[in-house]
Amino acid sequence: MLLISYLGYRIAKQINLRSRIEQKLVLAGIELELINETLSRLANQDGLTGLANRRHFDESLMDEFNRAQRGENPLGLIMIDVDFFKQYNDIYGHVAGDECLRKIGKVVAYSMRRPGDLAARYGGEEMVVLLPETDLAGALAVAESIRGAVQSMGIAHTGNPLGVVTVSIGVEAFSPIHLENQPIELVEAADKALYKAKESGRNQVCYAHSCQGRVTTESLPAFL
Template sequence: MSTPRSADRPTVLIVDDEPTNIQALAYLIKDDYHVQVATSGAKALAIAAGEPQPDLVLLDVVMPEPDGHEVCRRLKADPQTQRIPVIFVTGRDSAADEEHGLKLGAMDYITKPFAPAVVRARVQNHVDLKRKTDELEQLSQRDGLTDLPNRRVLDRKLEEEWSRARRGGTPLSLVMMDVDYFKPYNDHYGHGAGDECLRRVARALAGVPNRPMDLVARYGGEEFAALLPYTHEPGASEMGERFRAAVADLGLPHEHAAAAFVTLSVGVATRTPEPGTAGPERLQEAADRALYAAKAGGRNRVHTAG
């Protein structure tokens, strides 16, 4: 059973081993939500870990293993699913039962037999809260000026991709980029023009990668970075040149630059992590050194770390 999906409608996952209970809950909310169902804890965990994730889980407590309490515990223990709100729907109505469920991470408790108006109100409240929380989380991950992912996102993805590359023995490349002579640009054209310059540079850089796994982020100030998983050194160097060319092709006038337009210095580093190695600090240091070498070598060029 599933209601038609709409991009504007939140998704609620109903988990109960009794089909009649699922039907009763689904009937109450089907007009306002896309409804997914699971008749076992294992199926519920699989659905919650998929894409797109549900915005809310209505979870029965008394089910064959894993029961509702264990399902909630696993959801909250998994970083991929821990932010999905859970409401227990159960006939157990003692204070001890409710306290136990809340301590496991549930957001609310609905006891059977339930009042339809209460179910609708609590579902709406928690879905609205989840949507607002998601919006705040998205805002916290974007750079306010360029709308690129920010340094926080880059650092987290770098750790994740480094761990994945270490497990798989695959290469990981990092590209560090710096707008040349940006301080003179700001001083000459003004901070408003400087901000617009960074926005245009950001759009140009974001348009270069054609793989969803590649990440372009604002590193800070006039510095940008690109994380390229599964990318060997030749491919990373080629991408570095594409980034450089994309900014040069903007043709933004810059009276205080050697080229008379805005350019980019690019440093590229590639490493294949070995089992037992530490974090990605050495990759970052190599990319930084390569960027410094590009700037020292005359700017508007790509330097690849050895």
């Protein structure tokens, strides 16, 4: 009886030990998954604004472009540039410039209303918003809401004739139904529209054929 009791005690102890080890392994696996998810998120995230970074945008653009091509759906792209940002850094310093970009980044992030939308920092003071299944009218509406929200923040900027930080925005959207269509065409078209917005006086939204001007002065200087 003593031997049986001893063996039973040893077996129960081994079972409890194995159970604790298994629980630790499960917890370790969960922690490892969380770490991997965090690393993956950080690898795709811009450290300053919290938006997606350029690499993530490029990958998403290719995926969404191919998906739009298969489904013959429109794909919209918004390109945003902060007006007179070099002057802002010169006047207020780079720390203030970084904080300015963070605030604008929050406005841009808020414009993403659907799970498939993607906002990213394209480079420097440029940001982009990728809008799957969105036509030109829809993309223009999102762009105008961003432009108005940035101006409404009222961030002081004496280097801007309007006295506050503003943005210029270029928009493009089309259905890539032809196999020869490439994602770069969407980017180039939005970039040209952005250039048009800046050439036309800044603080406005432009697309290929027109601009939605919101400038309150008669003309703005052409310096960058």
